[in-house]
Amino acid sequence: DVKVTQSSRYLVKRTGEKVFLECVQDMDHENMFWYRQDPGLGLRLIYFSYDVKMKEKGDIPEGYSVSREKKERFSLILESASTNQTSMYLCASSLRGNAFFGQGTRLTVV
Amino acid sequence: AQTVTQSQPEMSVQEAETVTLSCTYDTSENNYYLFWYKQPPSRQMILVIRQEAYKQQNATENRFSVNFQKAAKSFSLKISDSQLGDTAMYFCAFMKLGNNDMRFGAGTRLTVKP
Numbered sequence: 001d002v003k004v005t006q007s008s009r010y011l012v013k014r015t016g017e018k019v020f021l022e023c024v025q026d027m028d029h030e031n032m033f034w035y036r037q038d039p040g041l042g043l044r045l046i047y048f049s050y051d052v053k054m055k056e057k058g059d060i061p062e063g064y065s066v067s068r069e070k071k072e073r074f075s076l077i078l079e080s081a082s083t084n085q086t087s088m089y090l091c092a093s094s095l096r097g098n099a100f101f102g103q104g105t106r107l108t109v110v
Numbered sequence: 111a112q113t114v115t116q117s118q119p120e121m122s123v124q125e126a127e128t129v130t131l132s133c134t135y136d137t138s139e140n141n142y143y144l145f146w147y148k149q150p151p152s153r154q155m156i157l158v159i160r161q162e163a164y165k166q167q168n169a170t171e172n173r174f175s176v177n178f179q180k181a182a183k184s185f186s187l188k189i190s191d192s193q194l195g196d197t198a199m200y201f202c203a204f205m206k207l208g209n210n211d212m213r214f215g216a217g218t219r220l221t222v223k224p
Contacts, residue, residue, distance in 0.1 A: 031210040040119065042201060042216035050209040059111065059213075090155065094210040097143045097162070099203075101155035 003027070006091050006102035013109050019078040021105055023091030030095060032074035034058075034066065037088040037104070049074055081109045112137045112204045116215035123192045124223050130177075131187045131218050133202030139163075143205040144178065146187045149217075150198040158200070161185065192222045 007022035025032065031050050035043040035058075045058030047066040055066050063085060067075040074093075078085055086109045091102040113136045123129035135144070146158040161169045161178050168176050173190045189196055202215040 033212060035214070040216060042114075042116070043203075043214040045211075045213060048209070048211060056209070056211075088153070092155075092212070094205070094212065097160070097205060097207070097210065099145070099157075099205065099210070099212060104153040 004091060004093055004100050004102040006089075006105050008105050009103060011105055011107045013078075013081050013107065015082060015109055017078075017081050017109075019081045019107070019109075021076040021078075021089055021091075021107070023074045023076070023093075023102055024072055025074075025093040025100070026072065027093060027095065027100065028071065029093035029100075030071070031093060032068065033092040033094070033099075034064075034074065034076045035090045035092065036060065037090055043090060046076065083109050085109050112139070112142075112206070112211075112213050114202055114204050114213050114215040116202055116218050118218045119216070120219045120221070122221040122223055123189075125192055125194060127192055128188060128190045129192055129220065131189075131200055131202075131220065133185045133187070133215055135183050135185065135202075135204045137183070137204065139206060141207050143207075144176075144185045145203040145205065146174070146176070146185075147201045147203060147214075148196075148198045149201065155201075159187065189220075194222050194224060196220060197222045 033048040034046045049068040065077045144161045148156045205212040
C-alpha cells in the first residue's frame with residue numbers, strides 16, 4: 001500500500017518561529033510537492049522537487065523554503081512563521097502521472 | 111504556468127440523481143494528465159478519475175465519468191446515481207508530463223441531499 005506521511009496532523013506555532021513540516025514517501029517517487037490549501041483558493045503549489053537536491057518554485061514560494069536531501073523526504077520550512085501562513089499544508093509525491101497525498105497538516109500561527 | 115478553473119464553488123444534488131461538475135484549464139502543452147480528486151472531511155485526497163490527454167476516449171470509473179474536450183480545454187465530471195457518501199470537495203487538477211508539475215482548481219463543494 002502506497003504511503004505519503006506528513007509528520008504532524010495539527011501544529012500550533014508562534015509568530016517568528018522557524019517551522020519544519022516533514023513529508024516522507026515510501027514509493028521511491030522522484031517528484032514531490034508541497035501545497036497550501038485555503039478555502040476558495042483550492043490547492044496552491046508552493047514548491048516541488050523532481051530529484052534529490054533539486055527544487056522548483058511554484059506559485060506562492062514567498063516565505064517558504066524546501067529541502068530534499070534524500071529521495072524519500074521533502075521538507076517545507078517556514079523561516080519566520082507569520083499569521084498569514086496559517087493554513088492546511090498538503091504534501092504529495094508522483095511518478096508517471098500518478099499522484100499520492102499525505103493526510104495534511106493544519107498549521108496555526110499565533 | 112498552467113491554470114485550472116472551477117466556476118462552481120458549491121453545488122447540491124438529490125440522492126440518486128445525476129450531477130455534473132465543470133472544469134476548464136489553460137495550457138500550451140499537448141500531452142498531459144487531468145484528474146478529479148475528492149476530499150471528504152477527513153481531508154484525505156482521493157483520486158476519483160484520471161484522463162490522459164492523448165486518449166480520445168473519455169475515462170469512466172463506475173458511477174463517475176468525464177467529458178474531455180481537448181480543443182475546448184474542458185474536463186467535466188459526471189456523477190450518476192449520487193450517493194450521500196459523495197458529499198465532499200471536488201478538485202480538478204492538471205499535470206504536466208515529465209516533472210509531473212500539478213496544479214489544481216479552487217474546488218467545488220458538492221452536497222448530496224437525502
